[in-house]
Amino acid sequence: MTALDTSPRLDDPDLAFQSLVEAHRDLTPEQSRRLDARLVLLLANHIGSITVLREAIAAAQETGWDVAEAKP
Amino acid sequence: MPAFEPPHYPFRPPIDDGARHSVVVAGGGLVGLTAALDLARRGQRVVVLDDDDTVSTGSRAICFAKRTLEIYDRLGIGAAIREKGTTWNTGKVFFGEREVYGFDLLPESGHRNPAFVNLQQYYVEHWLVEACLATGLVDLRWKHRVAGIVNGADGVTLMIETPAGNYSLTTDWLLACDGARSLVRELLGLAFVGKVFRDRFLIADVVMHADFPPERRFWFEPPFHRGGSVLLHRQADDVWRIDFQLGWDADPEAEREPERVAARVRAMLGPAIPFELEWVSIYTFRCRRIEKFRHGRTIFLGDAAHQVSPFGARGGNGGVQDADNLGWKLDAVLRAEAPATLLESYDTERIPAADENILNSARSTDFITPKSEAARAYRDAVLELAARHDFARPLVNSGRLSRPAVLRNSPLSTPDEAPWPEGAPLGATAPDAPLDKGFLLDRTDRNGFTLLVFGEGAPEPVPGVKRVDVPAEGVAAQRYGAGAGDTVLLRPDQHIAARWRRCDAAAIRGARNRALGRVA
Numbered sequence A: 001m002t003a004l005d006t007s008p009r010l011d012d013p014d015l016a017f018q019s020l021v022e023a024h025r026d027l028t029p030e031q032s033r034r035l036d037a038r039l040v041l042l043l044a045n046h047i048g049s050i051t052v053l054r055e056a057i058a059a060a061q062e063t064g065w066d067v068a069e070a071k072p
Numbered sequence B: 001m002p003a004f005e006p007p008h009y010p011f012r013p014p015i016d017d018g019a020r021h022s023v024v025v026a027g028g029g030l031v032g033l034t035a036a037l038d039l040a041r042r043g044q045r046v047v048v049l050d051d052d053d054t055v056s057t058g059s060r061a062i063c064f065a066k067r068t069l070e071i072y073d074r075l076g077i078g079a080a081i082r083e084k085g086t087t088w089n090t091g092k093v094f095f096g097e098r099e100v101y102g103f104d105l106l107p108e109s110g111h112r113n114p115a116f117v118n119l120q121q122y123y124v125e126h127w128l129v130e131a132c133l134a135t136g137l138v139d140l141r142w143k144h145r146v147a148g149i150v151n152g153a154d155g156v157t158l159m160i161e162t163p164a165g166n167y168s169l170t171t172d173w174l175l176a177c178d179g180a181r182s183l184v185r186e187l188l189g190l191a192f193v194g195k196v197f198r199d200r201f202l203i204a205d206v207v208m209h210a211d212f213p214p215e216r217r218f219w220f221e222p223p224f225h226r227g228g229s230v231l232l233h234r235q236a237d238d239v240w241r242i243d244f245q246l247g248w249d250a251d252p253e254a255e256r257e258p259e260r261v262a263a264r265v266r267a268m269l270g271p272a273i274p275f276e277l278e279w280v281s282i283y284t285f286r287c288r289r290i291e292k293f294r295h296g297r298t299i300f301l302g303d304a305a306h307q308v309s310p311f312g313a314r315g316g317n318g319g320v321q322d323a324d325n326l327g328w329k330l331d332a333v334l335r336a337e338a339p340a341t342l343l344e345s346y347d348t349e350r351i352p353a354a355d356e357n358i359l360n361s362a363r364s365t366d367f368i369t370p371k372s373e374a375a376r377a378y379r380d381a382v383l384e385l386a387a388r389h390d391f392a393r394p395l396v397n398s399g400r401l402s403r404p405a406v407l408r409n410s411p412l413s414t415p416d417e418a419p420w421p422e423g424a425p426l427g428a429t430a431p432d433a434p435l436d437k438g439f440l441l442d443r444t445d446r447n448g449f450t451l452l453v454f455g456e457g458a459p460e461p462v463p464g465v466k467r468v469d470v471p472a473e474g475v476a477a478q479r480y481g482a483g484a485g486d487t488v489l490l491r492p493d494q495h496i497a498a499r500w501r502r503c504d505a506a507a508i509r510g511a512r513n514r515a516l517g518r519v520a
């Protein structure tokens, strides 16, 4: 079974967060967006499962606060 | 020099006001002519009404896919298309200043036809007209415009306008092939719903003697056309098709100006290559269909029934497959070999096919014309990644080539009794393969059913089914996932209707009956 694993899995969460933020240093919003897009595509391919990808998209959509507040 | 001079076919004044015919085709375009030829080759008389007196203006559909070529082989014009058209296997994708990657489609051997041939639509229509006339059964009426319709339960009555006055005809069956702006569809009040894409494209047919290789080139935002995409394709007679994406705000009238078009082409080709403009058109996209294709005795085919964006060449190819699907069924109904309810399967089979074409061409369009900042970021990210990483190349979508529909869950198919894990699935079009120094598809019955018998094993002959023996090992066996003793039943349109590990004449008769809609 492939399913999105949302348990804590990163062995160095602080370094992971720091790496993502640092990758965007000095980028314009447009460059940042494109970097994120490349990153998402690389990771999506690494995962290699459309099911997991779509579960991740759904999980991301559900957790956005603006989105949650807009729901009836 | 362009070798093609558009023919003007003779107008004949009406002589049969009030007559009744069995089949009338409204619209003598690519699809109407294909449908008429298909029926005539099966021995049916057909009247074709067309409001014009010539073939397609401009190249329009240029990319004829393998399945279409197979259908045209069956109808006798495949060789002419292959000979005149150009075939390409390689292509390049550019983004900005840079080449992102090149591809080679490496054609699979052992098929009569390549994956596609590029040829201007007018050539194909011209040969269809000649082939229709050669049957002696197609009554082509140029400048006969359908202007009114009464879609009755017992027949369809048409009001027809001609330069020599108006008349009316009644027909058992009306095939509405009158194109994207179908008047028949409008007169019947059928909603044509779907998506309009807010973008404009400029199409130019350019005559030039350049020694570019005959490959497909697609540019995203090239330096010579900032902010848009450009597609270059080769056709016959040194005619090249160039598509420029102009954006929604472009002024169609101004963009059509030859000077302006020439300037765009010059910017692309450079000053050293002389060229002439043969045809220019500005278009917008729509992806939509009518809800049902059959309305009593009126049946819609081609652009009259569904419309797609040109990326992926699904308009022309999809319409030809409509004709392929309907021809044998209508013929069987007209011969009283099948009940009229068989025609319901035209909807069951062709609507999912149209939806697949709409989905594919809408996705291509969304890639080429991003609708939001995020979509653009992803699109550009794919192109950037594709320059370095193989994995991103399949994500680049500049048009997915038209493939024949697999008729999954068709009521006409007999479900497999035994597992059939390999080869083409039930409902697919029959794969071609080398056979006895020729090709398998050429051996199938042009008008009826065909039974492929692999290796030994000889079920008794069944009337209405042509038997073709195929070796139990080799390319054909592989493509069908078949071995010694297996049999595969093909419909008259070459789709796989049934297959067995062991079968007898009763099973074959049963499957044929079912494919003819005789089973309740």
Ligand SMILES: Cc1cc2nc3c(=O)[nH]c(=O)nc-3n(C[C@H](O)[C@H](O)[C@H](O)COP(=O)(O)OP(=O)(O)OC[C@H]3O[C@@H](n4cnc5c(N)ncnc54)[C@H](O)[C@@H]3O)c2cc1C
Pocket: B026, B027, B028, B029, B030, B031, B032, B049, B050, B051, B052, B056, B060, B061, B062, B063, B121, B144, B145, B146, B147, B177, B178, B179, B180, B182, B183, B184, B203, B281, B283, B301, B302, B303, B304, B310, B312, B313, B314, B315, B316, B317, B319
């Ligand atoms: C600019 C352009 C570019 C295209 N490029 C491609 C491409 O690259 N690849 C591709 O696959 N497709 C392409 N297409 C689409 C393709 O040309 C169509 O899908 C195809 O022509 C559909 O065939 P059809 O017979 O259904 O309609 P049409 O070819 O439009 O034929 C309709 C016919 O009906 C006749 N007619 C209309 N109204 C009446 C009436 N009231 N009475 C009698 N006759 C009537 C017309 O004169 C015409 O002959 C393109 C289309 C356009 C406009």
